[in-house]
Amino acid sequence: MGDDPVLYQIRVDGHLGPILMTAFPAFVSEQQGGETVLTGLLPDAAALFGVLFEIESLGLDLLEVRRVRPPLHQDLGPPRAGPAKCATEPSAIEGRCSVSTEQQETLDAILRQSAFPVDSGVEEQRRLLRELTSAQPLPAEVTVESAELGGVAVAGITVDGVEPRHVVLYFHGGVYVLGDAFSSAGLASQVGRRADAKVVSVDYRLAPEHPYPAAVDDALAVYEALLEDGVAPSDIVLAGDSAGGGLAVATLVNARDHGLPLPAAAYLMSPYADLTLAGASIDTKRKADPLLSRELLEPRVTDYTAGQDASLGLISPVFADLSGLPPLLIQVGSHEVLLDDAVRLAQQAAGADVEVILDVTPGVPHVFQAYGPLLDEATAALDRAGQFLAARLTGAERVTG
Structure with missing residues (x-):
């Protein structure tokens, strides 16, 4: 499993007040229209899944997760706007929406970080x-x-x-x-x-x-x-x-x-x-x-x-x-x-x-x-x-x- 922290940006619907933000101590928040963007470093995939399930348990509507690829000193720019939901049917290879493609790439990167070492044993x-x-x-x-x-x-x-x-x-x-x-x-x-x-x-x-x-x-x-x-x-x-x-x-x-x-x-x-x-x-x-x-x-x-x-x-x-x-x-x-x-x-x-x-x-x-x-x-x-x-x-x- 990878040891380097990864920077994530997570968009949720609505405004998170100070009380709700206490559930996400690793993140800073920014209001963008009717959404909240959470940005923070997480050590591994387990930590990310913990945050995502905390969002779900609080009844918040998760819109997007981005694994930010550029080095931290670069200008990351705002999260890409637009609705995150687009895969209501099996997607065709051509015409697949860009949100879905980015989700797939993000998940792939997370899973590669958390994959078992090839030489690892059962325990x-x-x-x-x-x-x-x-x-x-x-x-x-x-x-x-x-x-x-x-x-x-x-x-x-x-x-x-x-x-x-x-x-x-x-x-x-x-x-x-x-x-x-x-x-x-x-x-x-x-x-x-x-x-x-x-x-x-x-x-x-x-x-x-x-x-x-x-x-x-x-x-x-x-x-x-x-x-x-x-x-x-x-x-x-x-x-x-x-x-x-x-x-x-x-x-x-x-x-x-x-x-x-x-x-x-x-x-x-x-x-x-x-x-x-x-x-x-x-x-x-x-x-x-x-x-x-x-x-x-x-x-x-x-x-x-x-x-x-x-x-x-x-x-x-x-x-x-x-x-x-x-x-x-x-x-x-x-x-x-x-x-x-x-x-x-x-x-x-x-x-x-x-x-x-x-x-x-x-x-x-x-x-x-x-x-x-x-x-x-x-x-x-x-x-x-x-x-x-x-x-x-x-x-x-x-x-x-």
């Missing part, structure tokens, strides 16, 4: 991830409670004002060795909010301490427990990011093979679906991806597979028989080495007569949906996912009602 990567996620407080309206289902630890996530008529069974990312259900609650809650659902996020066991099939077993146990508790499969959707996306598909395949009724749909964000790392984009997108690389992924594959064949369908769902699965929405960015995992997974599903939508957003990184405060495309993609999930849940109600 160091876990520590660095904890530092990053600990700086991202949950919105005040999100509640997370520890629970257990099927003998597996889970996080129950609810959003004030959302009447949960359904359940999102969520699987966090982290290449099967990092993260937990609680640190991913922010993104999971965004999915639940849009699906009018309570989220049950599975705190599955991690490798290398618990290699395959521990995560797969835990995921199926929680799904079975939901069914045994009386939740109708038509009221359940699966969702996951990165490894969690791959695990969601593996859970569908596993549930089908165990003769269980399947949920209404699944939503996969940048699924890590081929642990053989055979997709062409693992190499062709190396320079474009600010986070992941073959060199970072290969040691973690060994941690998880522990001598098992990485091409097994429950490890790498791109090689699984996907017939009979419910509708899938697969979202991925064009600036990630796992692009081909998503593309090939969609092809595998389509070849098995599964209803599938492949939604590729250009110019954005791995699990870009997690960066809503920084990136318009993140909110737009989550909104599309919410529409997809709501339609499948409503459709399942009509069929079973």
